[in-house]
Amino acid sequence: MNKDRRRFLKLLTSYFGLLAAKDGVYVRLLGGENLSQDSTADAEAYNPEDHLYAYAIDTRKCIGCGMCVKADRLENKVPPKNFRTWVERYRISEAGDVDIDSPSGGENGFPPRVSGFNVAKAFFVPKLCNHCRHTPCIQVCPVGASFHTPEGVVMVDSGWCIGCGYCVQACPYGSRFINPETHCADKCTLCYHRLVKGLQPACVQACPVGARQFGDLKRAGDPVRQLIARERVMVLQPTLLTKPNCYYLGLDQGVR
Amino acid sequence: MELSGYSYPNDFFIDWSLMIVLYPYITGFVAGAFIVSSFYHVFERNELEPVGKLSLLCSFAFLLSAGLPLLNHLGHPERALNIFLTPNFSSAMSGFGFVYTFYLIVMELELWLVYREYIVETARRSRGWKRRAFKWLSLGVYDLSPESREVDRKAIRVLAAIGIPAACILHGYVGFLFGALKSNPWWSTPLMPVIFLFSAVVSGIALLIVIYQTDRKIHGMRIDQECVASLSRWLWLFMIVTVSLEILEIITLAYEQSEAWEIIGALLTTKLSFSFISVQMILGSLVPFVLLMVVVLMNSYLHEKVRNTLAFIAAALLLIQVFAMRWNVVIGGQMFSKSFSGFRQYQPEFFEKEGILAAIVIMIAPFLLLHLLNIIFPAFSDREEAEKGAIAAPK
Ligand code: SF4
């Protein structure tokens, strides 16, 4: 009887343990290895509910140096052929021809290249996961391995993902990929492990001209919050209604 | 890797490979063959009696193999059961496990009822392990009285009737997996589930024509002409509907001149010109359309051999057509980057994990299963009798 009951309890806890595993990353990131070593006062006070992150990109400032892509690769061990963030170069003629390229995701800057037309305007567009509020990627994940954190960050639990690749197909922005080492879906996390320590995402910190800015919509007086509120901002592919949390300044109609 | 135009940097790799082409191909046979068996059991098309059992066995064998390409594709097949543990109901894919399980139960019940009489009689006739096995299969029910058989017959009808919507859901749902992705204009159309469903029926009927004729040829038995003629008629009808839908979808896109057409038009005329225009539309649709038209419209003038041959060739071509259609949807939909301005190439390797060899092995599996099933539950009762007759004759 006693034994039976114990077994039942064990079963029960393992079942709920399993359900809780969905939030595993979250727990691991909060209480995991990173923090145990240098748990600053900031990290201890960190409460996910207090934040709602947003990202702003000023395309007029970007110089296409690719430092952000490099920083991302170092910080997040992004596999060599894939990108959690990348930079695109646009060259547009007066007649509206568009020439886009992104050699190695812009990681090594942009070598000179001749377009087939007279370039009327040219600019760089840094890209990353838009951390959409209405994400098709979370919607389609069959096992719930893709999820929103309370701060609005879209993440993948690589301990639960089955690697079906449905989310990769569903993301209209090409932000996701199947990581060839973990065989799981992978994408930008906004450097969540840094955010909980009160740091900025690596790409934002690496940008020498401040084209990438990161902020918190729940914090009064936050510069990004003010920028989104006051400037004329745009999101990528707004017609898809994915409600990105990543805003652009100076976007052109030729941008994909 | 050849790229033209601009592709997003992550879009250099086609993730949904040959395996994801096979998956709808195989489930298509499941749904299609089942619907044929339902023509017989529910709508009492008695001319289909010769393939009545075969269609059920086919459907079952392919159903058992449907998970193989998926398992081979998953990055973490060992976690496949997560789909039952934490299904995310907003995902179309999360329903797969449940739809599949439900269908499996319906199929097993129906098979058991259809073969109940055979099981009981075999259990009575045989000795040793065979007797034990069949006794076990009979689940202890030995009642073969006319009344109980009547009950069986009714139950089969009900199950077959439930099976029709189940088959439609099973396969329409596969189309929905693609049709419900707004990120991809080549997939995202409400027509997608419908096209998948109709083409599934086409592939099911075509498969039955091929297997039925092959089996009869191998065993030197007569091919039932009414059956072939009837299957050809259904095949003709369903292929016309399927191909019309396929063409309509493209004409609409082209006529609307939507933004998507820029990339899709380019896709069809460059990357897919061979597999779409030559294989799917001309070799796979136009040719069988004409062949089947001859079979259907000139039925009474045709010699047996001509009818068999025409139907066989048309069916074989349609099997290729349906495969090409799956390929063009699944691979074609990934050949352009989501930037809608660049293409990528896909050429499966022979030996890679999701390559051609794996595909061949997976495609052999259902036929092997069908062969085994056929040994335990013969699809053709007349062949058994003929064999028995042949042994009995010299006495
Ligand atoms: S950009 Fe793509 S991966 Fe990121 S949240 Fe949106 S849909 Fe998901």
Ligand code: SF4
């Ligand atoms: S690849 Fe992983 S995260 Fe993406 S849909 Fe499949 S299970 Fe979910």
